[in-house]
Amino acid sequence: MENLLPQNLFKIFGELLLLVLVTSFISGCGVTLSPVKRKPLEIFPMETSLASNSQPFLVRFESTLPGKPLSETVWDNVSGAFSDTNESEQIGFTQDYSKLVPVAAGGAIGGLVVGSSGMTRPDYTRIVIPFGRIFQEVFQSGLQKAFPNSSSCSDDLSESEKIQSTTPKYIVRLKVRGFQVWEEPLNHLNMKAIVECKVYQSGKLNQLEYAYEAHHEIKNQSIGSVMSTSSGFIKEMDKISNAFAAVLSEDLLENLNKYLGN
Secondary structure (H helix, E strand, C coil), X not given: CCCCCCHHHHHHHHHHHHHHHHHHHHHHHCCCCCCEEEEECCCCCCCCCCCCCCCCEEEEECCCCCCCCHHHEEEECCCEEEECCCHHHEEEEEEXXXXXXXXXXXXXXXXXXXXXXXXXXXXXXXXXXXXXXXXHHHXXXXXXXXXXXXXXXXXHHHHHHHHHHHCXXXXXXXXXXXXXXXXXXXXXXXEEEEEEEEEEECCCCXXXXXXXXXXXXXXXXXXXXXXCCHHHHHHHHHHHHHXXXXXXXXXXXXXXXXXXXX
């Protein structure tokens, strides 16, 4: 009888060796195998090319989900929009490692390494973007620069109080009608959004005076490479999301500037 290990033992040995190598790589990068990867959301104030306009008006951020503040509305690539106070203050992704294809079944070391350190195959990564808070705060930063005499609110009570105290000529209501995020190709973000803008005179809130929809879509935005860590991926996600909101905000502010004048 030949003194050789059966073929299946060679396979098992090879897989164990691969696991040791991958684990060593992950440890060297300071990466954990926790499936939930988040970091506190960072808002980057937008820059605007618009000249300062003295027209005073009140911006109301309307709810996307009935009864839920826009600032607490979060989107993912699995279920769409949902309300979550904690998730609205952080950004990141969650991975379902049970969907990884084992090496013995035809998987590859690259997929496993990236799966441990960052976003990999789109079919097992849940991308979580707190777009409600991002859009609201980015838009507010642009509003302060383009229309310094304007203000904002997010509910009926604060709207009534500001109308009484500041007596704005116009009420502008903004509503995120849709937002989508998905990963395609590997480690690349795609986003699409529609924001509805409606303008009313403050004394005639039942008569729509002007309406506009801002549309924006981005594709194939790289968030890192095979060697990137989870924190690196999330940092890029944050930057891309802020930049996306800034383009929408600039579009809306430009149209308001044209319509409302001085």
